[in-house]
Amino acid sequence: MSDFKEQIIEDIRAYQEDHPYIANIEKDEWAFNYWILDKLFYEESELIEEKIIDYHDMGIDAYEIYEDTKEIYLIQNKFYSDSTSITAEYVKNDFLIRGITALENGTYKKSEELQAFFTKYKNNSDFVVYLQLFVTNNNRNKEAEDYVKKFNVDHPHYQAKIFYLKDIEERYYGEIKQVKKNITVKVESVNKGTILNINTESYKLANVINARYVFTPVVSVYRLFRDSIEKGYPIFDMNIREYLGNKGVNKNIYLTLLDPEERINFFYYNNGITIICDKMHKFETHPSNNNISASFEIDNPQIVNGCQTVNSIYEALNNLDPCELEEQYKDTFVMLKILEIDRDNQDEDILYRNIVKYNNSQNSIDEKTFVANSSEFRRIQIEFEKKGFLLLIKQSDKNKFTEKYKTITELKKLNTGKRIKFGLDEMKKVSDVFIPLEKLLQIINAFVMGGQTAYKNKKEMLAFNSLEYNAAVNFIKETTIEVLLELYLLYMKAEKVKKDNIENRYPIPYYLIDGFAKYECLGRDKNKICEALEDSEKIERVIKLYSAVTKAYTKEYYNRNQIDYNKMIKRSIDYDMFDSQRDTLDSVI
DSSP, X not given: OOXXXXXXXXHHHHHHHHOTTSTTTTSHHHHHHHHIIIIISOOOHHHHGGGBOOSSSSSOOEEEEEGGGTEEEEEEEEOOOTTOOOOHHHIIIIIIIIHHHHHHHTOOOSOHHHXXXXXXXXXXXTOEEEEEEEESSOOOOHHHXXXXXXXXXXXXXXXXEEEOHHHHHHHHHTSOOOOOSOOEEEEEESSGGGEEEOOSGGGOOTTOOOEEEEEEEHHHHHHHHHHHHHTTOOOBOHHHHHHHTTOOOOHHHHHHHHOTTTGGGHHHHOOOEEEEESEEOOOEEEEEETTEEEEEEEESOEXXXXXXXXXXXXXXXXXXXXXXHHHHXXXXXXXXXXXXXXXXXXXXXXXXXXXXXXXXXXXXXXXXXXXXXXIXXXXXXXXXXXXXXXXXXXXXXXXXXXXXXXXOHHHHXXXXXXXXXXXXXXXXXXXXXXXXXXXXXXXXXXXXXXXXXXXXXGGGTTSTTOHHHHHHHHHHHTSOHHXXXXXXXXXXXXXXXXXXXXXXXXXXXHHHHHHIIIIITTTTOGGGHHHHTSSHHHHHHHHHHHHHHHHHHHHHHHHHHOOOHHHHTTSOOOHHHHXXXXXXXXXXO
């Protein structure tokens, strides 16, 4: 069994221990659905259960809806042993046909929300359905994969994909394992006239590095990316994966490439791709083949801008027979900007970093984002560790800290004071002090923008330049490490009390943070946080008060609206009702 499969099982055991009240959580197959929605789709834990439809039939196991972009993810999961393989028959008839056909016919009965959303948008040109199958081993099935490719070609607004264990691991960690560090790839163009060199003396410019603008076929880009994947070469600069989150396929790019009438205009629609390499070789000409008569090689390319374009080209073209690509895409081009930079040269390495920064700051990622992601979060991580708490910026930080703290004595010495103050359980293992970055940002948003924002918009917390992300970053910049840690520990105390509560519901943690911000911090004043939490007595009163408030609010909300807890927390808070309950209970607690 792979180390990563062990990681999944470890996470599933943690779910089963932490959420014993959730129906079916004791079944590993069901809990794997929970893991997928939590770890890969970043769904809020209290909203996951209702998005899991089934786990043992041959239809849809779980789903995600993104109304703002008119997208649905239909998810099927196979928690298989190493010896079990998916079958082509299952992929053809069940993964690709059964669920989507019921939705198309309006006969899907297992989720009213899913059927209603599909019916509402199925004729909208922006509507896309992603069918994703996650399998916990690497037993590939070529026949099944061929069915998926054909399905994608036949249904441009549906995108199906199988994720084997290796693919799940890469998506989980947000990175491709680096197997080889060196690669040479070919770049093609129509002729010499469609390759522009800007390194000639005739420009008479100081500090001009070797650079080329290349009018290149998308097939050439497809092969470049395909070869890098096959050789384990990390083609995307680490900053692109980190700052853009490797968002992958852009549906508009994808659909344009699949449209025979529109793809000829792809060059005009797209901003192009920027590549930095160690060496550009001389270009050669050769007899024309599908309008391509010039090419040259580059060493160790790094794509520093155009991540979504490259991913989308790969996904669209990878569905087709390789023998057909040249003919079908002979008139589909994209612009490459290729720069040759010696990263062993200090000045040129600085130039490299600035090119990455400024190329992407022109693409909806401003300077503030780079500063925040590269320094602010790491600053918090360093300072939290000094206090015995471990901020997880990346998924791989779990392994890093687990290896670093094989014994937890040092961490316990550092965090004992805070743990006792907030009445938290004694630390038994290193994971007891893990703080996921998105969780910290949710808590900040609950304080700044309200509890409903924290529940409903978890996916936006790490979406760079989103309202939620910027609100959290600004809060972080304007406050201290002590404030951040105290606010987080208040949330953890609320979670502990909720877990110990027989109903497993109260206090509602993000609602508690919301009320605490409005009242104890006098209108969300972050400078009041430490004062309001200065001792155990004040902390216990906050917990006791909002346990009662959130329970009373839930009961009154149901009486008025006939909407239960699970649906209530997705809706906007009725502050008149919430505040009334708080005013009433404040005088008796």
